[in-house]
Amino acid sequence: EPEVTQTPSHQVTQMGQEVILRCVPISNHLYFYWYRQILGQKVEFLVSFYNNEISEKSEIFDDQFSVERPDGSNFTLKIRSTKLEDSAMYFCASSGGSGISTDTQYFGPGTRLTVL
């Protein structure tokens, strides 16, 4: 069964450094998402992406964040200058495509980001 994959599984970085989290969505999906879950808290929407542009973003997704689909398979989340409060589990998700329902979002296993 196709699934969303994410790398790395765990990223440790120093405050102020740039990080790139990578995701490979399900191959025939066209809608891509990033969510995050701070330890012990609920899952929060960050951004959605379709047709090479951002469809919607939350107030969390400020100028420090960016997303990109650099090729036909990868979807990345970049944090330019990490802060302590960026420490969280980051989930990538994908949904829908040509002839496929966009209703259900399928999530990857997550990348745990630790900012020191």
Added chain:
Amino acid sequence: AQSVAQPEDQVNVAEGNPLTVKCTYSVSGNPYLFWYVQYPNRGLQFLLKYITGDNLVKGSYGFEAEFNKSQTSFHLKKPSALVSDSALYFCAVRSILTGGGNKLTFGTGTQLKVEL
């Protein structure tokens, strides 16, 4: 704005007994409703969804959920719990009025503990 409430942080049930995990929602327009399950150190796994049609929806692993529009609820149920069902369960909502973003809003999660 859309929101989800999961009033119970934890639900304990004996194996073989029925289980219910509660969820209420608030959204503009008709809702799309979802249940996801998260096992330790794993991503979110899709369980089931309500989009339209029959108010009782069936999903993976014997789980089902009942949509109640008047009570704005979407409780997760299973007739006979298994120890392996022990996990963190998230309810999520999306409005059909949402623009291209398809943003999901999650509840805070309910820890289900099934004991022998």
